[in-house]
Amino acid sequence: ETGVTQTPRHLVMGMTNKKSLKCEQHLGHNAMYWYKQSAKKPLELMFVYNFKEQTENNSVPSRFSPECPNSSHLFLHLHTLQPEDSALYLCASSQEVNRDMNTEAFFGQGTRLTVV
């Protein structure tokens, strides 16, 4: 285990549903990330939080809404998704963004999302 836990592991949702993904880390890190992983493509960074403040939003559609209530928890709220949003969503954490040049990130196991 990496110390980063994601729930649920699998999620099937309709295009009109609202659901949330949860991520929790027990590593004492101050930076948390959401990534989207699609087959045969590089990981796509979606959102970055550093000390609970959002520092990066890489042109992600508004149907994805992140929330970071504290440095240990990160949520991704989903609504009116499209079938092309089906992917593995990975959460990661690291010490803190501005000191991260030479440190590695720790990843959760991911949530496999299927939009039907």
Add this chain to the structure above:
Amino acid sequence: AQSVAQPEDQVNVAEGNPLTVKCTYSVSGNPYLFWYVQYPNRGLQFLLKYITGDNLVKGSYGFEAEFNKSQTSFHLKKPSALVSDSALYFCAVRDDMDSNYQLIWGAGTKLIIKP
């Protein structure tokens, strides 16, 4: 612009043979290079990193990687492959000229080790 290329979608190796997974990069400044592994239905696990110093870096599970500045490469290697090494491998780079400190990822290489 920063970029990472993993030229092979898949690499097939017989168990016991040496393996190499290729990675080349492009950055404006100095690179900080990382390899991660993803086993089926799991998240990414850190394997090793190059920051500075010795060009040959040793990591987890007997893997090593060689930093070659002139060829802008950071190939992952293992002297003797195990079936359990079968997984998806990702190379990533940070550019020390990038004030956002973001990791740039390759598309991944699927490594298949056959008994």
